[in-house]
Amino acid sequence: MSTREDILAGLAKAVIDGDPDVSKVWAQKALNAQMDAYEALTKGCQEGMKVVGDRYTAGTMFIPEILLSAEALYSAMDVLRPYIKVQSTVPASVVIGVIEGDVHDIGKNIVKMMLEASSVKVYDLGRDVPIEAFVTKAKETNANVIAMSSLMTTTMFKMKDVVDMLVEQGLRQKVKVMVGGAPTSQAFAQNVGADAYAVDATEAVKAFEKLMKGA
């Protein structure tokens, strides 16, 4: 029987190796060992993705390999998803997407999964989402929150255009705005006029709840 450490290391290695079949097996082992599914995802798969990120930055891993790593993370996430449960939050809905010009959607998909696990209705616009699409979807669905993700310093400031468009259309009081993604921060959120920022998916759920409670 594998230990908790073996399982986390196995998940991380499968992500680093970009092997979706092996990552699925380790995810199932995590469930068999009664491990917390979210812990397996964050401390196993996400740690592996961190190593991938470092190697990409160092120029020792390249785009095709990174895409395989993403696939491996997703295949483990598919196994773990049904077992990730978050204490039910207030009934509410959110339009989520990765901002225009940016295709990095792994983090956004983890945040989406956590919000769904906490019974929030999520309208996912995907990645490289045009500014106006966020506003149009929020109007159409009467969503309480727009949540935007960006992984690039070159695209993050487009989030301000969404906030400005909400103001222009008289919707700013009605729709709250939450932002996240590696280059963003609390200060950045304030800068673009957002209501909340969160560093990871767990904090995103807490920030969402706070927004809905008007805290």
Ligand code: B12
């Ligand atoms: C994977 C990856 C890719 C993959 C993306 C696959 C996919 N489907 O997402 C591919 C290979 C396609 C790719 C392409 C590119 N990439 Co890239 N990529 C990465 C990499 C290695 C990892 C990112 C990642 O997935 N992290 C793991 C997730 C889980 O973390 P996360 O996204 O931060 O999410 C967490 C939190 O931030 C938060 N969060 C995220 N979103 C949200 C939203 C809300 C509302 C909230 C509250 C919280 C929240 O919660 C998440 C879960 O805990 C990073 C390097 C790194 N060190 O991060 C570079 C990186 C982001 N890429 C970079 C670049 C430059 C590119 C390219 C331009 C490369 C090129 N020359 O073509 C293209 C971009 C194309 C485009 N137009 O977008 C740069 C960006 C630099 C910058 N200017 O800021 C980085 C930083 C690498 C580097 N050091 O240079 N990339």
